[in-house]
Amino acid sequence: DAGVIQSPRHEVTEMGQEVTLRCKLISGHNSLFWYRQTMMRGLELLIYFNNNVPIDDSGMPEDRFSAKMPNASFSTLKIQPSEPRDSAVYFCASRSGTYGYTFGSGTRLTVV
């Protein structure tokens, strides 16, 4: 049990469709990070939040990507419209206290 819960675990969608990835943080954690993992680029930080506020979104590849953290325990990453090159595993991680990071199980996205 990773503690950080991501859904769905797998998503297959057609190019052009909207995709929403979800992440539920561990209670009491105050920072959230979205990462994308591909064979070519490894793990890339997309965006991170502290206390629900986006701090650094410089890793978000394009305007097609957006992330929200409507409350302290939940975040979404949306891709609209999706493209085949967005296919990857998307991880979220939360942090509490001094540098204690916990990762979710990831969402494997395939855009066909």
Add this chain to the structure above:
Amino acid sequence: AQSVSQHNHHVILSEAASLELGCNYSYGGTVNLFWYVQYPGQHLQLLLKYFSGDPLVKGIKGFEAEFIKSKFSFNLRKPSVQWSDTAEYFCAVSNAGNMLTFGGGTRLMVKP
């Protein structure tokens, strides 16, 4: 900006062989260092971390790492690997802003 380099992309060892995976980082300030392991199809799990104090850090499953500040290195070691250590290993660095940056990963295959 901080960066992390893992020079060994693929490592193949026989069981009982000793392991050392290289990790170098670049960042001018105070850093915290981590090693994560990702077993096939699973999420990232923390092996060990260095915040301060003794530069030789012991982690789970018999792994250890040594922080050498003068070399900007944080190499991962294990005296005797097992088949179950087959996984991908990621070195990561976190700065004062708490942004976690990963290296490109090293795929370890242990032959039985």
